[in-house]
Amino acid sequence: MADETFTIHDHRTGKSYDTRIFKGTVRAMDLRQIKTDPEDFGTMSYDPAFMNTASCQSAITFIDGDRGILRYRGYPIEQLAEHCSFLEVAYLLLYGELPTESQLKEWVREVALHTMIHENLKKIMDGFHHDAHRMGILVSTLAALSTFYPDAKNVLDPQVRRLQTLRLIGKVPTIAAFAYRHSLGLPYVYPDNDLGYTENFMNMLWRMSEPKLVANPVLARALDVLFILHADHEQNCGTNTLRTVASAHADPFVAIAAAAAALSGPLHGGANEEVLKMLDEIGTKENIPAFIEHVKAGKGRLMGFGHRVYKNYDPRARIIKRTAEEVFKVTQRNPKLDIAIELERIALDDEYFVKRKLYPNVDFYSGIIYQAMGFKPEMFTVLFAIPRVAGWLAQWQELLLDPDQKISRPRQIYIGHDKRDVIPIDKRTGPKATSA
Numbered sequence: 001m002a003d004e005t006f007t008i009h010d011h012r013t014g015k016s017y018d019t020r021i022f023k024g025t026v027r028a029m030d031l032r033q034i035k036t037d038p039e040d041f042g043t044m045s046y047d048p049a050f051m052n053t054a055s056c057q058s059a060i061t062f063i064d065g066d067r068g069i070l071r072y073r074g075y076p077i078e079q080l081a082e083h084c085s086f087l088e089v090a091y092l093l094l095y096g097e098l099p100t101e102s103q104l105k106e107w108v109r110e111v112a113l114h115t116m117i118h119e120n121l122k123k124i125m126d127g128f129h130h131d132a133h134r135m136g137i138l139v140s141t142l143a144a145l146s147t148f149y150p151d152a153k154n155v156l157d158p159q160v161r162r163l164q165t166l167r168l169i170g171k172v173p174t175i176a177a178f179a180y181r182h183s184l185g186l187p188y189v190y191p192d193n194d195l196g197y198t199e200n201f202m203n204m205l206w207r208m209s210e211p212k213l214v215a216n217p218v219l220a221r222a223l224d225v226l227f228i229l230h231a232d233h234e235q236n237c238g239t240n241t242l243r244t245v246a247s248a249h250a251d252p253f254v255a256i257a258a259a260a261a262a263l264s265g266p267l268h269g270g271a272n273e274e275v276l277k278m279l280d281e282i283g284t285k286e287n288i289p290a291f292i293e294h295v296k297a298g299k300g301r302l303m304g305f306g307h308r309v310y311k312n313y314d315p316r317a318r319i320i321k322r323t324a325e326e327v328f329k330v331t332q333r334n335p336k337l338d339i340a341i342e343l344e345r346i347a348l349d350d351e352y353f354v355k356r357k358l359y360p361n362v363d364f365y366s367g368i369i370y371q372a373m374g375f376k377p378e379m380f381t382v383l384f385a386i387p388r389v390a391g392w393l394a395q396w397q398e399l400l401l402d403p404d405q406k407i408s409r410p411r412q413i414y415i416g417h418d419k420r421d422v423i424p425i426d427k428r429t430g431p432k433a434t435s436a
């Protein structure tokens with residue numbers, strides 16, 4: 001028992017409390033018993049940005065940030081990227097085990113049956129301005145799906161959850177490809193269920209007058225590997241958003257739209273787009289030292305570097321760097337790769353980055369591949385979101401089946417005024433100039 005508890009001594013009252021240790025954590029609710037008097041609300045934990053708080057127990061993704069390890073359901077990301085397809089990995093995330101051959105065949109078939117979108121959804125997409133950001137279109141269209149499937153609200157029904165899962169995984173590449181074509185003023189290309197998941201996506205993106213786009217197998221595989229690497233990443237900002245919204249039993253379309261909105265931020269999935277802008281700004285290798293000094297002076301961030309959890313090389317960045325070389329055998333070499341490699345070399349040798357354990361993350365090299373494949377930066381985060389939908393759905397399912405979970409509702413430490421009375425309008429002074 002001594003190993004399973006520790007004692008908190010409250011110097012204000014002289015009382016001691018034995019607190020259980022639960023899987024290496026303290027249950028925040030156990031702190032509530034620590035009071036200065038019976039009227040006291042009790043002690044809470046204060047952890048802005050969840051720096052040291054586990055919000056759930058999860059069996060989906062394991063990360064050891066110090067050692068640079070990432071596993072889905074126990075399988076190392078390196079092995080999944082080498083041996084599996086994205087849909088196989090999506091199945092693993094959702095069902096906990098890799099599929100057999102017949103299970104995979106059936107899963108691929110079922111997903112393919114849900115790739116079409118309602119014509120009215122297409123009309124909604126038509127309403128966006130030609131230069132609307134692709135992530136804005138994706139977020140809004142995902143949310144709009146909710147209005148087409150009112151049955152999705154029955155989130156406690158396993159059959160309903162399964163159907164929405166198929167719908168979302170099936171439709172998100174279609175929505176992404178339509179967003180892309182819309183921005184270029186090109187007619188939409190409808191899904192072709194004879195093609196694989198990634199090949200179908202490429203066909204919807206790039207088919208012109210030919211009856212079927214024959215995707216280059218190296219590029220199709222590279223995109224599939226990128227999808228695998230982005231499929232889940234435990235409790236990041238987007239997934240936490242998904243869990244928060246879904247904890248209110250909102251339907252999965254709006255919950256996933258909210259998660260995608262979080263992903264769009266430049267500190268999160270939006271970083272891949274920012275990396276390209278940064279490499280453009282740097283322009284040549286000669287300008288790198290000056291740029292590094294600029295970052296060290298606090299005048300900007302080295303985008304695609306640093307991570308809340310990884311304090312070592314992000315294993316996904318390592319695989320992406322290798323994949324980039326494969327892609328460049330087919331496309332023209334993106335000269336930005338050389339700037340990125342040199343930037344990485346200089347940064348990893350610089351005390352500022354070494355001391356803070358800032359290493360390249362998943363976004364550092366992915367944009368360089370996407371650009372070589374012909375994507376504009378505004379599309380990069382959409383390419384991140386497509387596979388992440390599978391991870392979000394696995395997290396959604398896990399949340400709803402977890403008896404520990406309730407509606408998500410943090411506490412706050414109130415730092416505002418005590419009670420005060422409303423005074424007549426002609427006596428008020430208004431907010432101070434510095435107030436927001």
Ligand SMILES: CC(C)(COP(=O)(O)OP(=O)(O)OC[C@H]1O[C@@H](n2cnc3c(N)ncnc32)[C@H](O)[C@@H]1OP(=O)(O)O)[C@@H](O)C(=O)NCCC(=O)NCCS
Pocket residue numbers: 266267268269271295300301302303304305306307308309356358361362363
């Ligand atoms: C990912 C990220 C938001 C994590 O942030 P975090 O865990 O809150 O870390 P902090 O912002 O507290 O940073 C810790 C320190 O490293 C520095 N730092 C973190 N990321 C940095 C970066 N990319 N470039 C330069 N300095 C960075 C911070 O300035 C801070 O330094 P200080 O201790 O002197 O104040 C952050 O590393 C970042 O903004 N990276 C760039 C955006 C990006 O690539 N995001 C994609 C993540 S997959």
